[in-house]
Amino acid sequence: MARWEPDARLRLVQAAIDVYAEQGFESSTVAQVAERAGLTKATFFRHFPDKREPLFAGQDEHGALFTAGAAEAPANATPLEVVTAALDHATATFTAEQRAFGPRLRAVVAAHDELRERAAFKRAHLAEVLTTSLRERGIPDPTAAIAADLGVEAFHRAFARWSDGEGPSYGELAREELRALHAAATSLS
Numbered sequence: 330m331a332r333w334e335p336d337a338r339l340r341l342v343q344a345a346i347d348v349y350a351e352q353g354f355e356s357s358t359v360a361q362v363a364e365r366a367g368l369t370k371a372t373f374f375r376h377f378p379d380k381r382e383p384l385f386a387g388q389d390e391h392g393a394l395f396t397a398g399a400a401e402a403p404a405n406a407t408p409l410e411v412v413t414a415a416l417d418h419a420t421a422t423f424t425a426e427q428r429a430f431g432p433r434l435r436a437v438v439a440a441h442d443e444l445r446e447r448a449a450f451k452r453a454h455l456a457e458v459l460t461t462s463l464r465e466r467g468i469p470d471p472t473a474a475i476a477a478d479l480g481v482e483a484f485h486r487a488f489a490r491w492s493d494g495e496g497p498s499y500g501e502l503a504r505e506e507l508r509a510l511h512a513a514a515t516s517l518s
Contacts, residue, residue, distance in 0.1 A: 398415035
């Protein structure tokens with residue numbers, strides 16, 4: 330094995346998804362994931378603290394992208410326009426590789442309680458990041474929290490559709506999902 334390989338983190342993510350899909354999450358080991366990626370177990374642990382984390386590798390980056398996108402929205406933007414800007418900023422960074430492994434990633438997470446719990450934590454983290462961005466713009470609660478929750482739900486619904494091959498653009502699907510969720514929320518009365 331080479332001492333240094335380019336794209337080690339992405340290779341570990343892809344290897345983890347493949348190994349967990351083939352063998353099941355509980356039956357798989359970090360050593361198997363590292364071997365599949367052509368890397369060492371030590372390299373795995375330089376990138377991830379445990380075997381769950383390759384499946385949630387982008388969480389910090391997604392939060393930062395949401396924050397940056399919200400900050401770029403015009404000063405007079407409505408809460409949903411701020412959320413749309415955050416979604417546009419985050420979804421623009423997704424790659425063809427992410428689209429390709431999306432269905433397998435979702436299937437692996439859906440099959441394991443521990444991973445579903447971690448996914449719920451990730452959603453809550455993203456919602457809090459976006460809520461904070463909205464509050465910093467002077468948007469009060471509960472409006473900030475509700476708008477953030479709609480944005481995070483749109484982000485995940487659109488990812489599922491996009492990775493299943495719908496639409497040319499993750500961003501377009503996220504905007505569509507946000508509009509549909511907003512319409513559903515306003516119909517509750």
